[in-house]
Amino acid sequence: MLRVYLSGEIHTSWREEIIEACDGLDIAFDAPVTDHAASDDCGVAILGAEPNKFWHDRKGAMVNAIRTRKGIEEADVVVVRFGEKYKQWNAAFDAGVASALGKSLIVLQQPDHDHALKEVDAAALAVARTPAEVAQILRYVLTGKLPA
Amino acid sequence: MLRVYLSGEIHTSWREEIIEACDGLDIAFDAPVTDHAASDDCGVAILGAEPNKFWHDRKGAMVNAIRTRKGIEEADVVVVRFGEKYKQWNAAFDAGVASALGKSLIVLQQPDHDHALKEVDAAALAVARTPAEVAQILRYVLTGKLPA
Amino acid sequence: MLRVYLSGEIHTSWREEIIEACDGLDIAFDAPVTDHAASDDCGVAILGAEPNKFWHDRKGAMVNAIRTRKGIEEADVVVVRFGEKYKQWNAAFDAGVASALGKSLIVLQQPDHDHALKEVDAAALAVARTPAEVAQILRYVLTGKLPA
């Protein structure tokens, strides 16, 4: 079984596209919580409100870290998707963690970000442009079959 | 001796400010190559030109990784500076590497980036706003003395 | 599956409350032996009496360590509960072990211990006040759902 962690951008359906395209393969997918509001507020919703936004964010980020750490540590392959918008520093941070832990890293991003992502890409075993390419890689890795 | 790696933004004098403010302390500072042009072109300048910009960048990023990996792996403290501009994904990537390797992480950034950096900050032992604060932390860590 | 080790105070029903509140989740809970008398006497009961209480205690603590080491090493999340009474140094010791092994640490304690526990809390991803909060964290980590 291949364990794949899908990190990064949460506003498009790229995760679902990969998972669907991998139908029939022996893969266990994991991902962060992708409900943006829940992810932002989980800390204070459970552990009590914070008047200071900095600690509001900190509480949430630490609770989310329980899930993301486990997801990355148990993965064989970490796919990190950089979207068109936002800073996405958490995605690059996850890529750094994955790299330092020796995970196989696949970056999913568009060419206009190539230069800005060159250090992240240089730590990756593949730079893909579409979810379909990621799925084709996973299929090849497991079955040895290339797309027709 | 404390080994401190100064990662991130390369267009202002924050590294020099920290180093100067730590005068007299037993610290060995390290950093990436901060000559932007050399850093971008080192791969092709040494190993031969690439017509494709993607591989041009890759060659350079890999050569730079020889230096940055060693710098982070040997550091006790990794300071990562996020500036006002650019994507700075390499800075967030370095923070992820430092975190996964168990380094003490200090993030240097302005409050308007707090929300975007919340996952990175949550992995840090300090979030500083000025180079002077970073230097005061390093001085306290080594001497136990607080700023007057 | 999430593996959760429940360390610390053994005189109240906090473990049962967490486990019950996590009903339906894919969690494997583990814990030390919570039978106080058995835990104190296991060494001499099996391996022979010791006239010196120091070695009586040592024998028991070493036998218990076979269980607690495995429990902590195999856990994804270590919850450490500090109660109102006793020194509870073994709880703080377990927290230190968990932290050094990179486990996600949740501390369960009351506010009057905040200052005394500040170093332990600083190594934790969450400081909870009730077993219900711990369960809500675990539920969110696994399902992404916040309490209503």
Place this chain on the structure above:
Amino acid sequence: MLRVYLSGEIHTSWREEIIEACDGLDIAFDAPVTDHAASDDCGVAILGAEPNKFWHDRKGAMVNAIRTRKGIEEADVVVVRFGEKYKQWNAAFDAGVASALGKSLIVLQQPDHDHALKEVDAAALAVARTPAEVAQILRYVLTGKLPA
């Protein structure tokens, strides 16, 4: 050279007694910041005040962790002193970290704490009652000479 980290109680002169009694030996001693006020306030003194005492403490504990982590990680021997008063959970936490990192642990404590410390003691290679005994152990370890 032997690197020895002296963790725990900060209100008596036990560190100085050990260091003095080790005069002439090739030992590098390290310790946390033992100025109680500075240790409590270092976070807010450098990084800005916090109205909430919980985060005041957290900021300080995280800055102190930069020093204590390095001290323990670089040590060959970690001596943890439990005094007569206070909860001292940070001392037990340090002992847990030291144990998990495979450091040689020496506990310095009085017999009335033997039962409460039995799990910590069980992870130690020596339980000493006086600073002089700790120094004699260090002298023996380095020179093979026993006290006359």
Place this chain on the structure above:
Amino acid sequence: MLRVYLSGEIHTSWREEIIEACDGLDIAFDAPVTDHAASDDCGVAILGAEPNKFWHDRKGAMVNAIRTRKGIEEADVVVVRFGEKYKQWNAAFDAGVASALGKSLIVLQQPDHDHALKEVDAAALAVARTPAEVAQILRYVLTGKLPA
């Protein structure tokens, strides 16, 4: 599930006694090949004869190491039995490997060997005198129940 590796003496039925006394417990036992002749000759029987006894032995010891390494590395608990006869250096070697890998070590030996085994015993969490004691420890570790 507890994984227990039973190392050492191969001429008595101590393994069977432990396994039988652990009936009903969730334990996976492993052990080296205990057929003395097969163990001695496996190298040359499969890979070809050696005129020099030194290499005859080496070939066999290396093939056996494939099994023993895996057994010890995957174990939670390593029980090492020292019998009344022979040098049994392989048993002490296995104990050293287990100790360096952080396994919970139980030594099974008679009191007349206490002094000769003091360094090995000092790395163990229990020194048992009978297979029944080992089984009682394993039962207590898994169930918290002491022998009646």
Place this chain on the structure above:
Amino acid sequence: MLRVYLSGEIHTSWREEIIEACDGLDIAFDAPVTDHAASDDCGVAILGAEPNKFWHDRKGAMVNAIRTRKGIEEADVVVVRFGEKYKQWNAAFDAGVASALGKSLIVLQQPDHDHALKEVDAAALAVARTPAEVAQILRYVLTGKLPA
């Protein structure tokens, strides 16, 4: 269960012979993609053509590394087969990786390569001449039974 990775030469049926001869044993075999053309072209077939053969090869080698890394890291035993032809540097590279990761290494090669492979052989627990010998080793390791 024993996990065995079969690395190296891909033009003969040695893998099938070993697997067949291990029929009935609790072994999970893994291997690289052995379809030569797919293995050579997987990078460009999925991620886009490269005019430069060097990067064509690089892209493929990196995609294949996702599979081979996982295969070697999860293996208990790595068998590396050196055939009669070709440089087979990837086989020797895999042997180096396996050795550094502490895997049990079995080399399968003919005597005329003994001198050239002496450093690789010296890191192995067995040097076999035929697939049947490898299978006999695996059978002995799991069952303790020698070939009749």
Place this chain on the structure above:
Amino acid sequence: MLRVYLSGEIHTSWREEIIEACDGLDIAFDAPVTDHAASDDCGVAILGAEPNKFWHDRKGAMVNAIRTRKGIEEADVVVVRFGEKYKQWNAAFDAGVASALGKSLIVLQQPDHDHALKEVDAAALAVARTPAEVAQILRYVLTGKLPA
């Protein structure tokens, strides 16, 4: 200081060329024994003759491993040179070891070996064609200066 291990081909002066071109840099170079006869015979010359060439080679390879293991484990950068002739499996093996240990790998080889070395190259941070290029990389890594 940068520690560089120079592995591989021993019949040309590539090591001397790199070392000379790095004059003035803070680099400690290490390498295997490059006296071919001594390297082949060290085992039997010291530990006694072996009638069987296989064990003759084994004895020597194991003695040489004492040096090469230390050299690679302590290196920051491992340069592996593949020459025009011979199997050079020990060079590829060293590259595998270096890669698994997370060392920065530089491969020095000619283009006609590109395809055969593609898996080794894919684990490297640079593929150089001349000793001068290797030296330029090392100079850039340490000083940030590119060749004029």
Place this chain on the structure above:
Amino acid sequence: MLRVYLSGEIHTSWREEIIEACDGLDIAFDAPVTDHAASDDCGVAILGAEPNKFWHDRKGAMVNAIRTRKGIEEADVVVVRFGEKYKQWNAAFDAGVASALGKSLIVLQQPDHDHALKEVDAAALAVARTPAEVAQILRYVLTGKLPA
């Protein structure tokens, strides 16, 4: 510099012979305390008498472990000498620790112990018969020079 730990038999002058024969080489030698009486009694001499010989021995063995652990962990090469007499289980235990930590192991023993030591020898890179042979290996490893 090569760090060499000399473990095992303490009743002959083998350590001195090796050290003397390595005169002029850049080697740092370390060893356990070789004063038999001090080694046996160090625990009780410093930490107080024990009426039970088992705990008398335990206390001493644990204090000695502070030195031996450090010695082995910091060594590049561990030489383990088995003499003609005694059980010497501590020597075999040290060999196991050294092997599990990936140290280069040299065993020094006479042929009549070959069969009993076959598992230990199989983990070693050299089996030497005399201190002179050990010194010749160390000299070759450092200088590449064979004995005349």
